[in-house]
Amino acid sequence: MLLFIVKRVTIGVFLIFLVAFLVFCGVYAVGNPVDILISPLATQEEVQQTIKAMGLDLPLHRQFFRFLGNTLQGNLGNSFIHSEPAVDIILRRLPATLEIAFFAMLLAILMGIPLGLFAGLNPNSTRSRGIMAGSILCFSLPNFWIGLLVIMVFAVNLGILPTGGRGETVDLFGIPFSFLTLNGLKHMLMPAFTLSLFQIALIIRLTRSGTRETLNMDYILYARARGLSRQRVVFVHLLKNILIPVVTVVGLGLADLIAFATVTEKVFSWPGVGRLFLDSVVNMDRPVIIAYVMMIVMIFIGVNMLVDIVYSILDPRIRLGGRKH
Amino acid sequence: MTGNTMENLLEVRNLSTFFDTRKGVLKAVNDVSFDLKKGEILGLVGESGSGKSVTALSIMGLIDPPGYIAEGSAKFAGCELIGMPEEEKRLLRGKRIAMIFQDPMMSLNPVLRIDTHMVESITAHRKTDRKEAVKKAVEVFRKVGIPSPEKRLKDYPHQFSGGMRQRVAIAISLLHNPELIIADEPTTALDVTIQEQILYEIERLSRENNVSLIWVTHDIAVIAGLAHKLCVMYAGKIVERGTTDEVLDNPAHPYTKGLIHSLPEMNTRGKPLQQIPGMSYSPIDLPPGCAFKERCPLADISCEQNPGVTKISENHHVCCFHPLM
Incomplete structure (x- = not known):
């Protein structure tokens, strides 16, 4: 198990370096921040000074190594716009995104697994067909x-939910969270629901096909032949096998939700990192863009590692370093 | 049928199990009747698709849609199994009628430990605490010859070899001292030396515990030394039944004769094996008359009719117009 984790971490670090390089090259090749940041009326001398101050006069590889050195010290540079460390800005906005992403995933799990299980156990009923048709709609x-x-519908016509923003927040460990107040929860409901629809559809389809497939397995027949109750067969023998692919999708889906909540955050004016990222792209705020992408990469790698570990708990066959048979 | 019907543990009469398919009705089991006494071993022999497994599952009450039991009765210790409410059937399964499946690789749930399998099999029929159940599990593991049972209980199915897994299945079948064990090709997935051990083990345990046994197999050689009587199935029907000695020494049905002669023997080394010409019918929309007529060397115009049961001797019956004497 330890060897397994060490291996994963090594691969993860290598990946982070690779992505850092790619992102750095990509961002470097796009536009010139100096044009945006410096007033067109500035003298040539002022322009040169700014470029030097920001380190933009160095060749690409030296800029990269400087960036890498700073990154290793936890310094991803100051935002061109806000003139404060990019990491600080992102960390300040991250809890809002995490909150909405986790809430959306919770919704997706709570709705997706029972609906998928129902559709898988009663494949020919009208309600199952309705669930499956709905899931296609959510996908597309x-x-x-x-x-x-x-x-x-809910904000303008019915007027029962607010249109956007975070609403009231309560500080927990010095970080503001919305889910602890009723008003905050109301604000979260619509964006979380919108975000979760795709994940719900994914989990429904995965659970359903897993159920259909697993029902045909010999061990289900054998479990019934041993006289086990239906609940035991469905909720232990069936569900534990289905959860393996679902955990993978939930893990990656969570990373997806954090990384790609940008559009939803924009629509509901949710002050998360997604909106920050969109604004930074428009403003060519390089340090923030790079810091954001690096953070997303680390989240993806971290989540993948976590999924692997949970996976090995669920499925003893892939547990590494265990006793050989 | 000899003796008093009162001492029959299982009486199957005119059992027919059909499956609705897109192409038509598949008559997997068609008008099957046989008896089984206490402590008796019955061999159910036939090629793949002849309906032997479906017969076994029909008795267990494990036929799911699109399959259904079209008609017939199966009385177990005086109770009618066909049409019995699901919960009553569940209480019989694993307790009074146990089943062992063909592939122990597939019939144990890969994500559950062996002790979970054992404990749930016990608690499904008897209210005991876990400690008590584990004690019982250790006891039956000793009985079927699994070394260091306390340690092995903590293992997962994939950590067992094929033979050991089948011993686990046998151990599970013995947990509640059943009156009848249905073994569906329990040695087919094992190699020959292990096959011998498992055969011996099941024979010994059924003799010691006075358990009746239905042994489903396609391999007439496996069953020859074990069963007291044989039923030979072809295309969903029992074409010949009788005591093992009579059926093997004087096969009356051309199909049975073909089966026996297609076995490799010591003195036919180097010569091609005898085959039964042709292929088995698809059991969908069987033409009227004897199902074997296309492959039978003795077939004539009379075989267009359904053959009735011909009595060869007191314990030997055949469904054929031209029984071999």
């Missing part, structure tokens, strides 16, 4: 459109 409708639609 774009996020921003659903977001606008629910705002129109």
